[in-house]
Amino acid sequence: MGIRRLTVGQAIVEFLVAQQSERDHVTQPFFHGVFGIFGHGNVAGLGEALLAARDRIRFYLPRNEQAMVHTAAAFAKMRNRLQTCACTSSIGPGATNMLTAAAGATINRIPVLLLPGDIFATRRAAPVLQQLESSSSLDVSVNDCFKPVSRFWDRINRPEQLAASLVEAMRVLTSPAETGAVTLALPQDVQAEAFDFPEALFEPRIWQVARPRADTARIEQAAALLKSSHSPFIVAGGGVIYSDACDGLRRFVERTGIAVGETQAGKGVLPFDHPQSAGAVGVTGTSTANRIARDADVVLVIGSRLSDFTTASNSAFANPEVRFISINVAELDAYKRAAIPLVGDARATLEELEARTAGYRVRDDYARHLREWKSDWERETDRLFQTTGRRGVLTQAEVIGALNDTLAPRDVIVCAAGSLPGDLHKLWRSRDVKGYHLEYGYSCMGYEIAGGLGVKLAAPDREVFVLVGDGSYLMMAQELATAVQEGIKINVVLFNNCGFSSIGGLSASVGCDGFGTEYRRRTASGDLDGASVDVDFVANAASLGAKAITTADAASLRRAIADARASSDSTVIVVPVDRDVRVGGYESWWDVPVAETSTLESVRVARSEYDKAKRNQRTLL
Ligand SMILES: Cc1ncc(C[n+]2csc(CCOP(=O)(O)OP(=O)(O)O)c2C)c(N)n1
Numbered sequence: 001m002g003i004r005r006l007t008v009g010q011a012i013v014e015f016l017v018a019q020q021s022e023r024d025h026v027t028q029p030f031f032h033g034v035f036g037i038f039g040h041g042n043v044a045g046l047g048e049a050l051l052a053a054r055d056r057i058r059f060y061l062p063r064n065e066q067a068m069v070h071t072a073a074a075f076a077k078m079r080n081r082l083q084t085c086a087c088t089s090s091i092g093p094g095a096t097n098m099l100t101a102a103a104g105a106t107i108n109r110i111p112v113l114l115l116p117g118d119i120f121a122t123r124r125a126a127p128v129l130q131q132l133e134s135s136s137s138l139d140v141s142v143n144d145c146f147k148p149v150s151r152f153w154d155r156i157n158r159p160e161q162l163a164a165s166l167v168e169a170m171r172v173l174t175s176p177a178e179t180g181a182v183t184l185a186l187p188q189d190v191q192a193e194a195f196d197f198p199e200a201l202f203e204p205r206i207w208q209v210a211r212p213r214a215d216t217a218r219i220e221q222a223a224a225l226l227k228s229s230h231s232p233f234i235v236a237g238g239g240v241i242y243s244d245a246c247d248g249l250r251r252f253v254e255r256t257g258i259a260v261g262e263t264q265a266g267k268g269v270l271p272f273d274h275p276q277s278a279g280a281v282g283v284t285g286t287s288t289a290n291r292i293a294r295d296a297d298v299v300l301v302i303g304s305r306l307s308d309f310t311t312a313s314n315s316a317f318a319n320p321e322v323r324f325i326s327i328n329v330a331e332l333d334a335y336k337r338a339a340i341p342l343v344g345d346a347r348a349t350l351e352e353l354e355a356r357t358a359g360y361r362v363r364d365d366y367a368r369h370l371r372e373w374k375s376d377w378e379r380e381t382d383r384l385f386q387t388t389g390r391r392g393v394l395t396q397a398e399v400i401g402a403l404n405d406t407l408a409p410r411d412v413i414v415c416a417a418g419s420l421p422g423d424l425h426k427l428w429r430s431r432d433v434k435g436y437h438l439e440y441g442y443s444c445m446g447y448e449i450a451g452g453l454g455v456k457l458a459a460p461d462r463e464v465f466v467l468v469g470d471g472s473y474l475m476m477a478q479e480l481a482t483a484v485q486e487g488i489k490i491n492v493v494l495f496n497n498c499g500f501s502s503i504g505g506l507s508a509s510v511g512c513d514g515f516g517t518e519y520r521r522r523t524a525s526g527d528l529d530g531a532s533v534d535v536d537f538v539a540n541a542a543s544l545g546a547k548a549i550t551t552a553d554a555a556s557l558r559r560a561i562a563d564a565r566a567s568s569d570s571t572v573i574v575v576p577v578d579r580d581v582r583v584g585g586y587e588s589w590w591d592v593p594v595a596e597t598s599t600l601e602s603v604r605v606a607r608s609e610y611d612k613a614k615r616n617q618r619t620l621l
């Protein structure tokens with residue numbers, strides 16, 4: 001057996017270059033590239049290796065470690081988890097900056113490979129700059145924080161450990177059921193150490209992403225239940241998209257007439273005007289989907305982890321007889337809500353379920369309700385797209401309407417936190433399965449611009465529009481500089497409402513008057529006055545190298561969108577929006593506990609409303 005003498009850093013890079021994924025006879029490199037911010041802990045180890053291999057694997061220099069992991073995750077999501085990027089950091093703060101985005105990737109079930117530098121394995125120089133010391137163990141570093149947010153975690157204290165660890169990392173990254181953040185902590189001395197690695201480690205390796213089938217007896221049981229249903233409903237999650245099951249789902253619902261409600265990750269599985277599309281379901285759902293969910297006697301969940309936003313905190317499914325069937329590649333999800341668990345790939349399992357439900361179709365009155373509720377909803381959307389703000393200021397819904405009108409079907413919108421995700425979930429008229437990119441598993445402020453870069457890298461032939469609130473923008477706008485530097489063109493629409501409108505609304509709903517959610521100036525005496533801090537977002541974006549413009553009315557907004565699309569530069573369009581004109585909820589509820597005792601009358605009123613709503617929450621066992 002041949003050997004190659006390489007440093008640990010070089011061996012990792014050689015290994016990354018050789019990994020491929022394969023599904024449905026399409027084989028592609030698994031790692032598109034590597035993002036990295038260097039410091040001690042990776043500059044000499046992985047840094048040297050990436051320099052030497054720069055013609056074979058692309059290196060990107062971002063501005064913030066959290067952002068680079070968001071970028072990698074967005075890239076992987078856009079590529080249906082069949083490709084991703086690796087991220088390398090220095091030890092200490094560089095590493096822990098990645099934690100937030102690692103949690104986001106794991107929660108969203110998106111593969112990213114994290115390679116944080118770590119303290120000396122030999123410990124001879126300890127404590128090294130940025131080392132966390134413990135009085136109870138010498139085997140602790142800040143990288144231990146990655147354990148709960150990683151689906152696989154290891155620390156390479158000796159070169160001999162590397163091969164097995166890399167192979168395990170790939171197994172988890174390419175497993176649809178287990179994927180998420182994978183962390184290999186790399187002590188800086190070990191990274192630079194040379195070792196005789198077996199040649200076999202660097203040979204091209206193809207990771208087949210399988211389509212496991214669910215148990216046949218259970219599929220038959222599920223088919224019988226579905227065929228007995230008078231009011232069925234499908235909840236479609238991100239798993240439908242990742243498994244490339246949209247066409248199969250469309251054929252199934254066209255034949256059976258069953259309505260489909262979409263989660264945030266599942267939005268776009270059907271075009272918005274498809275007769276069986278009920279639109280968004282749950283807290284941020286449409287009246288169509290939420291009424292059908294309320295009445296459903298059988299709910300077929302496909303590729304969803306049923307978060308509280310989807311189930312309206314377990315109040316959405318009100319039929320006392322409701323039963324669940326769940327198709328999911330992960331057992332954890334398939335068993336939720338006492339469903340008949342169809343543990344398998346969404347596309348393959350749906351095909352088998354379809355074959356066993358031949359002849360089944362919903363009744364005429366169900367079809368009629370769906371038609372009527374759907375056209376009610378389209379009218380409501382049109383109405384919201386025309387709501388005007390006070391003193392001529394645009395409303396968020398108006399801007400969304402203008403964007404929906406102006407963008408081409410294959411353009412992609414990217415969003416994550418604030419009031420935009422809820423409004424978009426309800427109102428956005430999806431026309432392409434990859435046109436709606438929402439990170440709403442972690443709903444992490446700051447994902448938007450960084451994520452937009454990942455989407456654009458993954459789909460260079462599409463125009464990418466990042467929709468971001470002023471709060472999220474101020475948390476993480478710096479990747480605009482990365483976009484300019486790397487020539488990754490994105491368009492950003494910044495909704496400026498001078499603070500946290502979403503949380504302001506939530507705060508008011510729990511009786512707390514929007515406390516602490518508005519950017520206000522402090523006077524000399526220390527009081528807050530009414531005036532908002534006037535951040536010059538145009539100057540801010542321009543300072544990072546982007547084109548930037550403010551638009552105050554619908555006509556100039558439309559022109560700005562068209563100009564941004566046509567330009568080869570990244571543009572930020574700043575749109576002041578009315579902070580207080582919000583899109584309401586539609587026959588749904590979110591469980592946010594209100595203080596049980598308070599000196600404030602507004603809180604006591606909110607609590608009594610809360611107690612009432614709480615009675616509709618069910619424990620589905
Ligand atoms: C990193 C992070 N911190 C805090 C939150 C909680 N949070 C959710 S939305 C929000 C405010 C967002 O403000 P902005 O981006 O301006 O959007 P708006 O609410 O005004 O629509 C906050 C603080 C979060 N989701 N992510």
Ligand SMILES: [Mg+2]
Pocket residue numbers: 418469470471495496497498499500501
């Ligand atoms: Mg805001």
